[in-house]
């Protein structure tokens with residue numbers, strides 16, 4: 001934080017402790033001990049009594065404790081505290097301890113192929129935990145995804161599901177590029193090719209005349225990535241367009257929007273955060289979520 005904020009925080013914290021102490025002094029001695037103060041409510045009357053001694057000293061002790069704490073740990077603005085403790089340091093220490101504890105277990109699983117690992121309940125339990133703390137923010141607690149985030153349980157793979165592809169997705173991340181076609185095709189072209197996409201997906205509300213025009217555009221502009229049959233290509237992360245599974249919504253407007261403006265979904269790389277062993281385990285967990293998997 002800036003110097004000014006730091007001074008503000010430091011002065012504020014110390015002033016609050018001092019004010020607390022002064023307030024205590026004021027209540028330690030009273031002028032009319034045992035006499036009514038005049039506050040009366042529901043037949044209950046307040047008498048003018050000092051704070052009980054034990055209470056006073058508990059407060060004083062807590063102030064001293066507070067001062068000690070503020071000297072030892074960071075709390076007074078930019079002052080780092082005498083202990084040198086930081087939350088990042090604590091986290092790193094915890095992580096290192098965990099690595100030492102679980103490392104051998106992870107290493108053991110590293111030699112088990114993903115297909116086999118995905119059938120082991122103990123490994124899947126670990127995988128589930130890794131998934132919960134790293135992946136659910138985007139893919140959801142049940143891994144069913146959402147708008148722009150793929151469902152990982154439907155057996156449908158944009159980037160492929162063999163061991164290498166799956167691990168590469170997790171370790172290196174993926175960056176999808178669906179270019180925008182609005183300028184190339186114009187509104188009419190976007191409408192036509194979108195109608196063709198609807199037709200590919202088996203939608204009965206697709207306009208056949210527009211779709212026929214759209215098919216030509218598709219051959220020219222789209223087949224390179226989505227494939228001549230529009231079944232997708234994992235190499236480019238181009239999804240299959242012939243089924244009912246949509247990453248960016250299935251309405252006519254959603255599809256036109258995708259075609260006109262393009263999309264670029266990004267799966268972050270987890271190599272740094274997880275390392276190869278945990279990535280291996282979470283890959284097996286993802287595999288275990290597929291329909292027809294042994295689990």
Ligand code: HEC
Pocket residue numbers: 130131134135136137138139148149150152156157158159160166169170174175176237264265266267268270282283286
């Ligand atoms: C910041 C959000 C985010 C997080 C966190 C995240 N993902 Fe992803 N993931 C994505 C997006 C977006 C895609 C799709 C990229 C695209 O558009 O093709 C994706 C794609 C994938 C795919 C490929 C799906 C396919 O059909 O090929 C897998 C597998 C995957 N993620 C697994 C994971 C795992 C395992 C984790 C946790 C270790 C994780 N993801 C964490 C956003 C995320």
Ligand code: HEC
Pocket residue numbers: 176177178179181193194197217218221222223224225226236237238239241245246247248249255258259263264265266
């Ligand atoms: C350079 C390769 C490339 C070309 C060319 C391309 N696409 Fe795509 N398309 C992609 C990728 C990659 C995605 C996935 C985007 C993402 O995951 O963010 C995608 C996604 C889509 C989607 C969304 C699918 C979903 O599940 O929501 C539609 C629809 C689509 N493309 C249609 C088209 C049409 C129509 C054309 C031709 C006008 C076209 N694409 C040309 C690569 C391409």
